[in-house]
Amino acid sequence: MNRFKIPIAGVSMLFVHSVLHSAHAGHYKNFDVAIYMRAQEVRQAADPKWLESRWAVVQKQLSVDKVYIETHRDGAMPDAETVDAAKRFFKDKGVRTAGGITLTVNEGNRFQTFCYTNPDHRKKVQDIAEFTARHFDEIILDDFFFTNCKCESCIRAKGRRSWTRFRLDLMTEAARDLIIGPAKAVNPKVKVIVKYPNWYEHFQGLGFDLETEPKLFDKIYTGNETRDPDRSNQHLQQYQGYEIFRYFENIKPGGNAGGWVDPYGSFALDRYAEQLWLTLFAKAPEITLFDFRQMLVPLRKELRADWQGRDTSFDFDAMMAQVRKSDGTWPDDVTYALAAGYAFDRVDPVLGKLGRPVGIKSYKPFHSTGEDFLHNYLGMAGIPIELVPEFPADAGIVLLAETAGADPAIVDKIKKQLTDGKTVVITSGLLKALKGRGVDDIVELQVTERKALVNTFAAGFGPPVQAKKDILIPQIQYLTNDSWEEVSALSDGIGWPILHSADYAKGKLYVLTVPDNFGDIYSLPPEVLTRIRETLMKDLYVRVDGPSKVALFVYDNNTFIAESFLPEDAQIRIVLDSKLKKLQDEISGEELPGKEIPGWWGRKSGKTGYDATLKPHSFRVFRCE
Numbered sequence: 001m002n003r004f005k006i007p008i009a010g011v012s013m014l015f016v017h018s019v020l021h022s023a024h025a026g027h028y029k030n031f032d033v034a035i036y037m038r039a040q041e042v043r044q045a046a047d048p049k050w051l052e053s054r055w056a057v058v059q060k061q062l063s064v065d066k067v068y069i070e071t072h073r074d075g076a077m078p079d080a081e082t083v084d085a086a087k088r089f090f091k092d093k094g095v096r097t098a099g100g101i102t103l104t105v106n107e108g109n110r111f112q113t114f115c116y117t118n119p120d121h122r123k124k125v126q127d128i129a130e131f132t133a134r135h136f137d138e139i140i141l142d143d144f145f146f147t148n149c150k151c152e153s154c155i156r157a158k159g160r161r162s163w164t165r166f167r168l169d170l171m172t173e174a175a176r177d178l179i180i181g182p183a184k185a186v187n188p189k190v191k192v193i194v195k196y197p198n199w200y201e202h203f204q205g206l207g208f209d210l211e212t213e214p215k216l217f218d219k220i221y222t223g224n225e226t227r228d229p230d231r232s233n234q235h236l237q238q239y240q241g242y243e244i245f246r247y248f249e250n251i252k253p254g255g256n257a258g259g260w261v262d263p264y265g266s267f268a269l270d271r272y273a274e275q276l277w278l279t280l281f282a283k284a285p286e287i288t289l290f291d292f293r294q295m296l297v298p299l300r301k302e303l304r305a306d307w308q309g310r311d312t313s314f315d316f317d318a319m320m321a322q323v324r325k326s327d328g329t330w331p332d333d334v335t336y337a338l339a340a341g342y343a344f345d346r347v348d349p350v351l352g353k354l355g356r357p358v359g360i361k362s363y364k365p366f367h368s369t370g371e372d373f374l375h376n377y378l379g380m381a382g383i384p385i386e387l388v389p390e391f392p393a394d395a396g397i398v399l400l401a402e403t404a405g406a407d408p409a410i411v412d413k414i415k416k417q418l419t420d421g422k423t424v425v426i427t428s429g430l431l432k433a434l435k436g437r438g439v440d441d442i443v444e445l446q447v448t449e450r451k452a453l454v455n456t457f458a459a460g461f462g463p464p465v466q467a468k469k470d471i472l473i474p475q476i477q478y479l480t481n482d483s484w485e486e487v488s489a490l491s492d493g494i495g496w497p498i499l500h501s502a503d504y505a506k507g508k509l510y511v512l513t514v515p516d517n518f519g520d521i522y523s524l525p526p527e528v529l530t531r532i533r534e535t536l537m538k539d540l541y542v543r544v545d546g547p548s549k550v551a552l553f554v555y556d557n558n559t560f561i562a563e564s565f566l567p568e569d570a571q572i573r574i575v576l577d578s579k580l581k582k583l584q585d586e587i588s589g590e591e592l593p594g595k596e597i598p599g600w601w602g603r604k605s606g607k608t609g610y611d612a613t614l615k616p617h618s619f620r621v622f623r624c625e
């Protein structure tokens with residue numbers, strides 16, 4: 001498991017970073033940086049020389065405001081004296097400390113958690129919370145405050161409830177009676193934070209309760225680690241690094257204390273930097289780097305991506321120029337801390353210019369699932385998403401995926417939006433889930449059991465456009481002249497809706513057909529993606545046309561970021577409302593020339609287009625006025 005373990009000899013004290021000291025003399029203007037130290041390392045820190053030499057390596061490469069000192073993981077617990085010594089060590093360095101708890105019995109055994117129906121386990125959890133609260137005024141629970149126990153005691157306690165209901169109830173009780181209550185009894189000043197991991201679609205099944213817990217805990221925290229979208233086993237899309245922070249912020253506004261990133265699964269260092277940037281683009285006030293060990297892992301030349309050497313947002317060579325020796329190599333104590341520090345330096349100057357994030361509101365009721373993680377695929381297609389836990393009745397346009405079907409009143413809520421003259425976009429997955437629930441009362445449409453394998457699309461009045469691959473879609477059946485195909489898939493003389501519209505009262509309902517493989521959204525031709533973006537983003541002042549895997553982050557003060565996750569240059573067209581007359585690159589100062597985009601039938605579109613290029617795995621920050 002510990003494949004990143006660093007040999008003691010690997011930490012050389014010979015290397016003097018005079019350049020780095022000046023680069024990192026001040027802390028960052030727009031966020032705090034924290035490092036998490038696992039209980040195993042805290043125990044080793046009982047040897048002051050061990051800690052001093054390693055801290056020297058970290059702090060010369062990175063400004064650190066805070067260290068989370070862990071008191072439990074997998075049964076490992078540092079003693080009180082060691083915790084106090086570590087606190088003193090960091091206080092002397094001007095670094096704040098907080099406590100950390102990982103509630104695992106054995107991470108190596110499929111993340112075995114505690115059993116919350118076992119009296120011995122319950123006592124242990126309470127003891128850990130009390131011990132930690134005695135030492136710290138702030139405590140964070142790492143990812144594991146859930147339960148995957150299915151022992152006979154848990155089976156009996158579950159009774160006739162579903163596992164989801166049983167575990168939600170069990171963990172809400174444990175939060176109150178084993179963690180927060182006992183911690184505050186020992187230290188009334190203590191603030192307890194629960195950190196939620198990246199698998200938010202499935203929390204309820206393991207007892208993470210996003211409905212009750214954010215009200216019980218003082219703050220929540222976001223697991224922004226998404227790692228590699230293709231090769232890591234969770235298949236998390238890059239956009240999630242932004243979207244999940246926004247989702248949790250919308251659950252506890254002002255109470256999402258920070259985002260958390262680790263370097264696992266980043267086969268190129270750009271991927272690591274991207275996760276840090278996405279967390280900050282989402283406006284995280286603090287970013288936690290997991291973990292102290294990882295910050296000491298030397299950087300290898302294999303982490304330099306193929307697309308480097310072209311002035312990309314993460315410039316490996318520019319970073320290494322600070323530390324490179326005359327023979328081209330770099331010292332052993334050039335570590336991930338340098339990569340984090342370099343990545344932070346790249347974005348801190350622009351973060352303060354960004355306003356409040358805005359996006360298409362999409363409702364995800366508590367404890368719901370369906371079309372898992374689909375929102376992140378849409379985000380990767382350039383559609384800014386704001387996941388919200390309450391139905392956003394005030395929004396002019398609402399996006400609803402299958403997950404929204406968990407609300408028993410969802411059809412009535414859709415109807416109300418439409419009668420109020422608003423727009424609702426539902427996915428084919430939700431349309432299917434609403435069968436027999438009154439959706440026919442709005443429009444007679446159905447998702448059939450038939451599928452079509454398609455690669456040709458009609459996206460407007462021009463000739464059909466081709467996808468690079470075949471895409472499997474569900475066939476939606478409708479009544480001609482009752483509702484209309486806005487975008488169609490075509491094959492052998494037949495066609496099916498990709499984007500479909502229906503009028504209802506003063507409002508408009510759209511159905512977006514989601515491919516069976518959500519990843520096929522990336523293969524939809526740019527013309528199709530443009531029509532989908534036009535529809536969903538009609539109330540935003542900007543959209544970006546071009547290929548998928550280019551994300552757009554929009555703020556309420558006429559600033560926005562376009563970020564490419566493609567390994568080659570991306571040609572994009574930024575499309576602005578015509579009331580905006582000027583577009584400027586906020587980093588280079590370059591003003592981009594725009595031209596009016598013609599509308600249908602020679603009419604004015606009211607939009608101006610600005611052509612731009614994004615380098616591989618790079619972002620640009622823009623301001624318009």
Ligand SMILES: [Zn+2]
Nearest residue numbers: 115149151154
């Ligand atoms: Zn159990």
